[in-house]
Amino acid sequence: MSEDKNLNDDFKEKAKEFAEEAKETAKEFTEGAQETFESDNKKVLAGILAILLGYLGIHKFVLGYTKEGIIQLIASVVTCGIASIIPFIEGIIYLTKSDDDFYNTYQVGKKPWF
Template identity: 70%
Template sequence: MDDLKKEANEFAAEAKDTANEFATNAKETFDNNNGENKKILAGVLALLLGTLGVHKFILGYNKEGIIQLIATFVTCGIAGIIPFIEGIIYLTKTDEEFYNTYQVGKKGWF
């Protein structure tokens, strides 16, 4: 009887460790995916629809998005070079750099 209790306790402890490890790994995976997905999405949108400020809205920079939109219309599209450069910068940064700079640090321009 004591052997069964001992085995049951060992099994329970092992299951708990496995569950904690799974939860930790899952959290890291989802955190990294969110940063990566926003990086790729923002970078591609900056290259394709940057003149409309879409990439700024995706990152949560509403004021900067509106400024980009107005600048595009006021300059007849010449201000469209800014999001093109930003898109290249977004896509060339590492996932960690992008996340820390634009999602945590909230750096609005370049």
């Protein structure tokens, strides 16, 4: 009977240790995810949107360039989509720049085109 109680106490202790480790891991994961999604650098998002949906100017809206986004949308409609080559090129430029260079050029420096 005493062995059963000791074994039960050991299991409880191991379960408690495991729960603490799981909480710590979850906390680290949450902090990392928040850092990733709340990042001020929108390089990957803007680059992919520019390549895939650039004719709509969505990447410009994501970066805070409302006027340029509307211009891109109108230009794409007026030229029957030919103007969508501009955001395709912008998307490639966005994705090939370093994170710091992108952030300083397009988010801090507010360079709206290329």
